[in-house]
Amino acid sequence: MPLYLGFDLSTQSLTAVVIDSDRRTVVFQTSLAFDRELADYGTRSGVLPSTDPQVVHAPPVMWADALERICVVLAARIDVSQIRAISGAAQQHGSVYLARDLRSALAVGDVMDPIGPRVRAALARATAPIWLDCSTSAQCRALATALGGDGALRALTGSRACERFTAAQIRKFAEDTPEAYARTARVHLVSSFMASLLIGDDAPVDAADASGMNLMDIAARRWSREAIDAAAPGLESRLPTIVESPTVIGTLAHSWRRRFGFGAADVVAWTGDNPSTAVGLGLTRAGDLAVSLGTSDTVFGGCEADAIGASDDGHVFASAMGGYMALVCFANGSLARERMRDRCGVDWAGFAAALRDTAPTAGGAIVLPWLSAEITPPVPRPGLRTRGALRLDAATAIRAFVEGQACAMRLHSRWFALHVQRIRAAGGASANREILQIVADVFEAEVLPGTTTDAAALGAALRAWHGDRAAAGVPVSWDDLAAGFADTTADAVRPIASRAAVYRRLLEKHEAFERECLDRDS
Ligand code: XUL
16 A cells, blocks of 8 residues: 655645555545634735735745644544655745755754744744745846846746746845845745755755746756846855756655654655646646646646747746646636625625526626736736626626636637647636636636646645656656546536637637736836
């Protein structure tokens, strides 16, 4: 009964999934919501309250505490000594700043002591800027200028200079608080920080998550000296090394084994939540696209090297399965749907009923769903933009809102997903078949809901299995790995043919209205 453990540290929660690779089943899954279960940190939807809406941070010590708490649950519910390997996924782009190396920081005190105080003492910056932070436009401009413009930066790193990406965040930290930056010995991504806690030493970052920093030469899969020099002085020595995603980066540290009864499990490099979701969904077929409906909504799929630099809309990342993946990210995902639900005074059942009971294209209304600052397209000034029907009843407004989200997904993913055959859905809202119906109709493709709403954690468990077998010299292919876990053809949500022409017209109108609003804002 070989067991593999995968974690997903998302914006709002930490999830653990344990799989049995012989029986190809998930044997245990549990989640811990930060706001509710670690309430002392005072987060809302996983982030710290801030007077400036552009500044979005979270406390890294909370993440360390969450890891410890979830291990208590795991140890109580399954035989953790049987876990052969562990990996994880984390929200992308966020950065953790440490004043000392983690090996010496974690070696302090007794192995049975909680980890939180040691992590707190090691931080050079108490909080971590995360992917929702959009306070770095000035730094983005400076980075792009230093590297020959956004086109050149895109060709080098796979993305234009992005506010939430780590290079701009590090630059801002170094500019605003040079003394704190000077005190910083290590800058980790959230993924490499979490992996470091498990191995008790500074962990490498995997190539897939390193792609979300504007610092990696994506073709060569190594740090770009020009990008690093443009970001902040002396940055190279502060960054982790880059490894290929399936690398075993160490063994679970003694303290976790002593405290919770784990064995000497291998730890496979952690990656970003989106690359991990691709693994969890078994996204290996050409023509497959993933739509992940979480705190962020993301659309992604495998792509060739020639997609690098091809579009300003979104990114090319190294894939955790080798090769590349293209991705677009929308900040107005689940939290925006939740706000819309509350505005309309309904619960989730009422939200689903509204989508079921209204006709496509919401009486001609167009809604651009920018309740908070949007990433795609870049919209710094939040606010819903609506056209066509000022006095929408609640149900029609909900429909127009979700249609607006789906249209944005289709329009902004065209550069890499022109001929979509199948969509794999992931994320909490993928349990809502009414939302999936709109996605199917707008994309004119069938949508397969995943077997779990936490495909990122499942992907992490599968990656633990994959990395462990590869290290043992008996590799398992990505297709074999996902078979049984990701196959849900029976549940497909099929597009309704009579809606195709209607939605094609809506897509045209949405695109024109979006252009008009962006022109007006600029
Ligand atoms: C992707 C992105 C988000 C985070 C959320 O570029 O910013 O999807 O990874 O967890």
